[in-house]
Amino acid sequence: MTKPIIFLQKTFREEFIKKIQVIAPDYQIKTSLTEKDIPDVEISVGWAKKFEDQLLATQQLKWVQSISAGVDYLPLDKFSEQDIILSNGSGIHALSISEHIIGVLLGYYRGLNEAVKKQSRNEWAQESIHYDQLAGKNLLVVGTGHIGQQLSKSIRSLGVSVYGINTTGHPADGFVETYSIKNMAKIVPEMDIVVGILPGTHETYHIFNSDIFEKMKKSAVFVNVGRGDTVHTKELVTALEEKYFSFAALDVFEEEPLPKDSPLWRFDNILITPHISGMTIDFQNKFMKILLENLKSYVANKKLSINQIELNRGY
Template identity: 30%
Template sequence: MKREKKWQVATSAKIRRDLREDLTSNFPEADFHFFTSMEEAESKLSETDILLTYGEDVEAKHIQQAPSLKWINVLSAGVEEMPFDAIESAGILMTNSRGIHATPMAEYVLWAILDQAKCRERFEAAKSDLKWEGDLLTKELVSQTVVILGTGAIGTETARLAKAFRMKTVGVNTNGRSVEHFDAVFSIEKMAEAIKEADYLVNILPYTAKTDRLLGEAEFALLKKEAVFINVGRGRTVIEEELMVALEKEAFAHAVLDVFETEPLPEGSPLWKMPSVTLSPHVSGATSNYQPRALEVFKTNFRVFSEGRTDYVNRVMLTKGY
C-alpha cells in the first residue's frame, strides 16, 4: 500500500521502552505515538490510522473520533469488550494476539495440577503448625485424566505437557474434530460425557454468546468428588454463584481460578475466603515475554497492511465476535 504520508500509529497500552525503540527503527514508514491510556490517546485519535490496545478500553465513541482509523490491533486474545457494531460499521480491520499465550498458560495449568496433586497447601499448613506430616500421601499424575475445554493453541500445548506426565488427555471443541496430543475429543454438545471422566477439568474457552455462563450446577455435579476445576479461560463462561454452591456442597475437591465474572474480584466475594479455592489475579498468561510475542504478531501484520495484502494473522471475524 503505497503512501506519501507516514502511517499514524497510536497506542493506548503501555509499551516497554526497548520495544518502542524496536518498532520505531523497524518501521520508518510510520509515526508511532506511544500513550499509556485511551484517555491520553484520545488527543491523537482524529489522525490515527492504526490503534494498538489491550482491548478493554475502546468504546464506540472512540471509533467515531477516529475517521481515519483503518486497523485495530489488540495486544491480547480477548476481544469481548470491543464495540463490534461500531467497528464493523466503520469498515475497520481488527486483529488480535491469540496463540501467544500457549506457553505461559499451559505452564500455569500444569503448575495448578501439580500443586493439587502434590498437596502443597497441606504441607504449607503443616509447616505453619510445626507438624511433620510424613504419612501424607500425594497423587501421581500418570493415568489421571485431564479434560480440556478448548483445543486451540493453549489447550493443545497443555495437552502436550500433560502427556509428558503420561496423563490421559481429553478435549472438547465445537465439533469433536481430532487434535494432536489429545487421546479423545468430544463436541461441545457431548461435553457432559467428557466432564464425567475428569480428574482435572481445565476451562480455556473464550467468552462468546455460546459460552456465556456455560458451566454451572449441572456440569459441576458431573465431576468426581476428588476432581479439580481450573479456569484460565474467561470468568463469564462460569456461573460463579453455582460454582461456589458446588464447592460448599463438596461436589468436587478444589477450584483453581485465574479469571472471574467481575475483575478485579470484589473484596466482598466469598471466593476470597473459601479454603477449597486457589486464586490468582488473571495472570496465567502474563510473563516478561508477553509484549515481545504480541508485538511480533503486530509486526507481521503491519508488513501485510503496508504492502496492501490481505493475509493477516489472527484476523478477528467481527460477525462472530472472535
C-alpha cells in the same frame, strides 16, 4: 498531507519502535494522543478505552491489534459496523498458562497446597496431607486453541491422557479425542480434570454451571484460566458447598479483583490466584512477532496474516 497514525497504547522498547517505522515509513508513530491526533489514527496497538468514542466517530480507524488474547472487552459490534479489522495476541501466553495449570495440579495432587498452609502454622502433619498421582489421569481441555494444544503437549509427558472440547468437535493436535461443545456434559463424567480455556462470548457465557459441575467425578479437579464469565459463580459456590468435585483452581473471575466478601474465599478446597496465569517472560518480543508480521501484510495489502478475529464470533 498529514501522515496516518499508528497509536501504541503500551510502551514498547525503542528497538521495536524502529522496526515498526521501517516497515511503515508512511505512518507516524504515537505513544500518546491529543485531540488533534485522533482523526488521523488508522492503527491502534492496544485499546485506549478513554478514546473509544472519539476513535470510532472519526471513521478513520482501520485495524486494532489487541495486546491480549481475549477481545470480549472491545466494542466488536461497532468494529463490525465500520469494517475495522481486529487481531489478537493469541499464542503469546500459551507456555505460561500451561505451566500455571500444571503447577496448580501438582500443588493439589502432591499435597503442596496443604503443606504450605501447615508450614505457616509450624505444623508437621505428614499423615494428614492429601496426595495423589497426576500420571494416569484423564484431562479434558475445554478450548483446543494455542493454549490448549500447548497444555496437551506439556502435560502428556507426565502420563496424562488429554481430551478436547471445541465448537464442532474437529480434530486438534495432541488430543486423544475431541468432542463438540454441545456434548461436554456427556464427556465430563469420564474426566479426572476439567480445564476451562474459553474466550468470553455469548455462546460461552456461564457454560460451566450446575449442569456440568453435578456430572463431574467426586474426585475431579476444575481449573479455569479462560474468561471469568464462562463460569456461573453462584452455581460454582453451590458445587463447592455440595462437594460435587474435590478441588478448584481459579485464576479468573466474573468480577475482578475478586471482592473481599466473595464466598469463594472461605473454601479450603479451592486455590485462588489473581489473574496471573498469563504473565509471560519477554512478552514484548513475543508480541512483536505477531504485530510486525501483521503490519508487513497490512502495509502491503490492508490484510492481516495471523490471529485475525472473526468479529461475529468473538475469537
